[in-house]
Amino acid sequence: MKPAERSHIGDIDPRALLLVTVVYLVAMLSVPLQRTDMIIWFAAYPIISAPLAHIAYERLFRNSLFVLPLLVFIGIFNPIYDRTPAFALFGITINSGWISFISIIIRGLLATQALLLLIRVSGFNEMCEALHRLGCPGAIATQLLMVYRYLSVLLEEALTMQHARQARSYGKNSFKASLWGPFVGQLLLRTIERSRRINMAMKARGFNGTLSTSPNMHWTTADTVYCLVWIPVFFSLRFIDVSALLLTLFAYC
Amino acid sequence: MNTPALEFKDVCFSYPGGHEVLRHVSFSIQPGEKVALVGLNGSGKSTLLLHTNGLLLADTGTVSVNGKVIGRKNVEECRKIVGMVFQNADDQLFMPTVETDVAFGPRNMGLKEEEVNSRVDEALRITGCSSFRDKAPFHLSGGQKKMASIATVLSMKPNILVFDEPTSSLDFAAEAQLIGIIDRLPHTILMSTHDMDLARRLCTRAILMDHGAIAYDGPIDTLPYPLISTL
């Protein structure tokens, strides 16, 4: 095997990837809110892993932006209510509220990127299976799978309806607000009908409510190495003040 | 006479809150028979087919498979004997790859992994799907989807195959390929269709549905045609 192929994290066992992602999330999200300086180092994980999975980091970053409105909504109260001055930069006083705001945004984006990477690389079904293998009850893993399947049905139906609408709108692309109600109503009905039929097809093939897992997962040395590399890194980033360390190093030189 | 592979006895059925969709339906199919279920849209063909493996249960009357009446207790067993290919392949395929989709049924049956794999290989080979086994069903052509959905049922090794309008969304070439595959299957077959050419090619017997009741049951050559509704 060529080295390039070996470094492809698509070959990593979904369980290893899940484990690393969970440790990453716990380590990163447990950093105190005010320590934006510590948080930024955690960006190393998606920045390094994305190219290994043949995903451009810029793309991953852009895809993660969909959570931005939610993050702003969560974070915006910090600068409003917390006006304690933190430090001054070029004569402008920065409130600690703004620092936590930035910290929330970065955390949210990094967490989303890690999760997107996980699903992109292993696939959602494999993820549910990995959860199941790691001790998550089969019913929960199956429900996650169903929700995911339902969402993709929803998307497919929405696209079909969108195309049907475009085909009859004679180039007028504006979608009047008054049409949104019926559109959403129709979408819901169609999705329910479609899900009912999919469920029948699953039952016809002996589906009884729990996922039957395929035993195609093999934990290899590469998986152990993957975990042994990243997990200590996350712990170090969590408990060692890397920024301060670097500053001291620079001071010595 | 042999035990029929499939037998309907005086089956009546209405959807909740709806009018009666099946009205005193009775017929039996012998092992190895190939039967076309014909009739106009809305005459109750799909509803009838959903009774063959207990996805719908009759209000009155009985449906039996290999001599056993389908009830709530033995539906799972019946579903191993009666394999159903749904009209819309998009409803039937829901796993991330063709291969895992074909393995879905056998895995639910609790088979050993070697057995699952050999069944998957065989079903893919019979339906000509081996070359795109790793692809996502979402990316296949209409014809390929149909073949894959047949493979998902063949891998369960049913004795009876039920098809709901198998050619309804296929182009000319895909239809020809499908006919070639179904023609070689040794199973007992019941298929709904309003494509009379298809019915004549694959079946020797026809059952004509009209407003939920059987209007004709006999050799396909003497089927009254066109299928004009009597009401």
Ligand SMILES: Nc1ncnc2c1ncn2[C@@H]1O[C@H](COP(=O)(O)OP(=O)(O)O)[C@@H](O)[C@H]1O
């Ligand atoms: N899920 C359902 N709920 C209520 N009525 C239904 C449902 N499915 C079908 N019907 C009604 O049952 C009748 C027969 O439908 P169907 O069995 O699909 O006929 P066919 O397959 O011959 O076109 C139709 O009048 C249809 O509107």
Ligand SMILES: [Mg+2]
């Ligand atoms: Mg129908």
